[in-house]
Amino acid sequence: MPVKVLIVDDSSFFRHQIRAIIDAHPQLSVVGEASNGREAIDKTKQLKPDIITMDYEMPLMDGITSVRHIMNECPTPILMFSSLTLQGARVTLDALEAGAVDFLPKSYEKVSGSNSSLRQILVNKILTLARPVAKANARVPSTVEAPSASSRSKKKIYVQSFDLVMIGTSTGGPVALQKVLTQIPANFPAPILLIQHMPGTFTGAFAERLNGQCKISVKEAHDGDLLKPGTAYLAPGGQQMILSQKGKIRIMAGDERLNYKPSVDLTFGSAVKYYNRNTLAIVLTGMGADGREGARLLKQAGAVVWAQEGKTCVIDGMPSAIVKANLADEIIALQEISKRMIEVV
Structure with a gap:
């Protein structure tokens, strides 16, 4: 069964490009899209994706707030897209602390390129992060730490x-x-x-x-x-x-x-x-x-x-x-x- 992916981004162009990359891979399937953080929460509950790709700068509700809600209400591995700036770094670290499992640089030029290394990196990260071990850890709140x-x-x-x-x-x-x-x-x-x-x-x-x-x-x-x-x-x-x-x-x-x-x-x-x-x-x-x-x-x-x-x-x-x-x-x-x-x- 293909890995189910929910794409969350306020840019229709970026969502389209990410969908094209994911749909081109036989082990991946886009089950839905969302254009803001509030919609992301609703669609996560409805569609139960295996993994979510998430932008952080969106209307109605930003990505970090959405990550916190998703991890509290319906924990799912989340891959953030981030700008390679100091502000982007700080926001990405906030997102990881909120529960996102990994991040990728957000580049409109690279994601639309025909021979982009980002395409293979994105696919590899989605396949790895959506595996059961990642999902199991995503579903454990960080405040619960049982001794081993x-x-x-x-x-x-x-x-x-x-x-x-x-x-x-x-x-x-x-x-x-x-x-x-x-x-x-x-x-x-x-x-x-x-x-x-x-x-x-x-x-x-x-x-x-x-x-x-x-x-x-x-x-x-x-x-x-x-x-x-x-x-x-x-x-x-x-x-x-x-x-x-x-x-x-x-x-x-x-x-x-x-x-x-x-x-x-x-x-x-x-x-x-x-x-x-x-x-x-x-x-x-x-x-x-x-x-x-x-x-x-x-x-x-x-x-x-x-x-x-x-x-x-x-x-x-x-x-x-x-x-x-x-x-x-x-x-x-x-x-x-x-x-x-x-x-x-």
């Missing part, structure tokens, strides 16, 4: 000290990082490197938001930054973050052959030389397998690697890749990761 017996039973005792913590994530990462980092005390004794797949126009706004929410300091990383305990450094979108020496960050353009900018693999791998076994690397929710090869290098050096428990992920691709490669020292539910970080670091 499985993760409690797999705790280990580590003999080494941890001088560096690194966290890699993608889809679902902004909310997951918020849940983890807001529970970390200001006197946390190690620096934290954050690698989140995100456009360059978004990472500054995201770091600013986290810094306002957390007890530790959070900043977008800059070339030459010196690592300090109790500070988290967010890799800038569209660039690569590595360690050029112990305690010093280097930001660079990176190899065009790398699929991700920033790349979890690259940052993880760069820590091996300077921190080896005194590193704690954590892989959170996300599509794909970025982080697996970097984690493999870290494990060979004696470092510790954790993976987020699959049922607490929006998308279990990245953590699952770690687990399947037998690289995870612990598999931990999202709501328990901060507690474990405090215990071992």
Whole structure:
């Protein structure tokens, strides 16, 4: 049975273009359209789509308000379309916090192009986010966080000290990082490197938001930054973050052959030389397998690697890749990761 998609946008042109992309794929089907947030709520209840594509700037009711209502009344995975501006970044982060699972840049030129990479990205995201695991997580209110017996039973005792913590994530990462980092005390004794797949126009706004929410300091990383305990450094979108020496960050353009900018693999791998076994690397929710090869290098050096428990992920691709490669020292539910970080670091 095809994945049922509801398209929500006040632009009839954009709705038409998105419909054409979706209807051209044999595994997808448009079940309806809405031109404002209020109509989106009504049609979600009526049509019960598997996934919704949502604009944020609409008449009668904006996208963020609509997301909140939908997640409260009839939870459904929502893919937001966002402008690549500072304001667009802030609005998108609001939408993700309200319950949207992912976002895509909104471009009238790209969506109407005949050979657009956006078309394939859109299809892939819809197919992935509409899978049962995403839908199951979309239907669990963020305020309900039952403890995980499985993760409690797999705790280990580590003999080494941890001088560096690194966290890699993608889809679902902004909310997951918020849940983890807001529970970390200001006197946390190690620096934290954050690698989140995100456009360059978004990472500054995201770091600013986290810094306002957390007890530790959070900043977008800059070339030459010196690592300090109790500070988290967010890799800038569209660039690569590595360690050029112990305690010093280097930001660079990176190899065009790398699929991700920033790349979890690259940052993880760069820590091996300077921190080896005194590193704690954590892989959170996300599509794909970025982080697996970097984690493999870290494990060979004696470092510790954790993976987020699959049922607490929006998308279990990245953590699952770690687990399947037998690289995870612990598999931990999202709501328990901060507690474990405090215990071992």
